[in-house]
Amino acid sequence: MKLNEVVELLDAKVITGADKLDKEVSFGFASDLLSDVLTIDSEYLLLLTGMANLQAIRTAEMAEVSCVAFVRDKKMTPEMIELASENGLVTIESSFSMFHAIAVLHDGGLKPVY
Amino acid sequence: MLFKYEVEGGNFSKAGFASSEIKKILKQINIDAKIIKRIVVALYEGEVNVVAHATRGTVLADIDDKQIYIRIEDEGPGINDINLAMKEGYSTASEKVREMGFGAGMGLPNIKRNTDWLNLTSNVGEGTVLEMKTFF
């Protein structure tokens, strides 16, 4: 699934990486627990999280996450936006609940990691 | 090549700085992306452990053409039972650490999984030394 489509399905606002929306993601992982995210090996990964802090961006950087979607209407801080831009990470914000976001992405064909 | 970074206990906004710098260096010397990921995930877990559990620490990285050796040394409470700390799910993380999205007791097992060699030693009341190697 192209990130463009993710943005559309989640009715999301693109915060950083607007030039990379033609990139593909194949897998989705949803967690507020960053410890969990660090154990995932998959490439082309979309992370859905409600953990809107700087460490979520750092975790995405180390775990090679392609795109982070902040759900439940969580807003990124200026520090998060700065770090995400530096890293060339695509970040988006959606007002959907975690369940709603997962449901539409799953229906759209995004696969679970396990 | 030797690199050294300071890590501040309790300061989550800076956790990951050393990992990020090492990642850039490894990219520059064209290490395979999968190996870079293994190295920086392990280093980041180690860095977060210093921030979450200790007072202050240093990260030392030694890179040659065959491997990276990383030594994370901290001043802090140390670890009483290392075998127990290595078990998945064991955590003494504070409420503050959990609020940041950590403290599931998965860091040390994840470090073990992502490194080729690991050595963890500690003196209770003084600090902890985590050494790891990953071959390129």
Ligand SMILES: Nc1ncnc2c1ncn2[C@@H]1O[C@H](COP(=O)(O)OP(=O)(O)OP(=O)(O)O)[C@@H](O)[C@H]1O
């Ligand atoms: N540098 C350290 N200094 C003191 N104690 C430590 C240190 N590193 C780990 N520990 C102890 O070992 C436990 C397990 O560490 P581990 O990294 O596996 O889990 P965690 O840090 O609690 O949670 P997570 O890594 O999932 O965020 C910690 O809760 C803590 O009690």
Ligand SMILES: [Mg+2]
């Ligand atoms: Mg840990």
